[in-house]
Amino acid sequence: xxxxxxxxxxxxxxxxxxxxxxxxxxxxxxxxxxxxxxxxxxxxxxxxxxxxxxxxxxxxxxxxxxxxxxxxxxxxxxxxxxxxxxxxxxxxxxxxxxxxxxxxxxxxxxxxxxxxxxxxxxxxxxxxxxxxxxxxxxxxxxxxxxxxxxxxxxxxxxxxxxxxxxxxxxxxxxxx
Numbered sequence: 425x426x427x428x429x430x431x432x433x434x435x436x437x438x439x440x441x442x443x444x445x446x447x448x449x450x451x452x453x454x455x456x457x458x459x460x461x462x463x464x465x466x467x468x469x470x471x472x473x474x475x476x477x478x479x480x481x482x483x484x485x486x487x488x489x490x491x492x493x494x495x496x497x498x499x500x501x502x503x504x505x506x507x508x509x510x511x512x513x514x515x516x517x518x519x520x521x522x523x524x525x526x527x528x529x530x531x532x533x534x535x536x537x538x539x540x541x542x543x544x545x546x547x548x549x550x551x552x553x554x555x556x557x558x559x560x561x562x563x564x565x566x567x568x569x570x571x572x573x574x575x576x577x578x579x580x581x582x583x584x585x586x587x588x589x590x591x592x593x594x595x596x597x598x599x600x
Contacts (some may be wrong), residue, residue: 439470470493484516484557497534510535511545516553525562528555528573539576539584542590550598559594566590 450459460466490501497504504525507513513536514529529536540560547556560572567575567587575587 446563478598483561484526484554486527487516488527489525490523492524511541511548514540514544514553514557516557526561528561528577537577539588543572543576543588546588546591546595550595559591564590566593 447460488496490504493504504513504515504523508515508523508525513525515523515525517523521532529540531537543560544556547559551559563569563571567583567590570579570583571589572587575583579587
């Protein structure tokens with residue numbers, strides 16, 4: 425079985441447990457079954473929170489699409505667009521015009537790491553979104569073979585500084 429199918433099985437197992445807990449709590453509380461009548465809409469909302477798959481997934485992805493992200497974060501499409509415009513969220517536009525949002529930028533609570541955003545802003549001064557996203561996710565010899573995302577989110581203070589210095593240096597080189 426492939427890693428993807430293993431992940432699917434693990435996700436379904438986890439989802440089953442969470443749905444069971446939710447329905448048991450609803451039953452204890454005496455919730456009317458009609459609340460859960462539109463099972464297709466509930467399933468669609470749950471699936472929309474899964475990362476979207478595409479050609480850029482190997483390096484930059486996986487991604488959320490706008491529908492999945494608005495559902496997960498509980499915000500409007502306009503709020504997402506505003507965050508991307510003001511570089512408080514990382515978004516990349518596909519050739520089709522669809523926006524996607526790399527999953528690696530988000531904490532489990534849906535926040536975006538400050539240092540990731542700082543590096544993103546530095547890179548975006550002199551590069552398009554895809555170039556910046558590729559830079560953030562590609563192994564970098566200046567970062568001991570790690571990616572900037574790894575250094576900025578789980579590295580030591582020294583690794584975070586190294587990643588920020590590398591972002592500045594590459595952005596300056598791109599500007600020349």
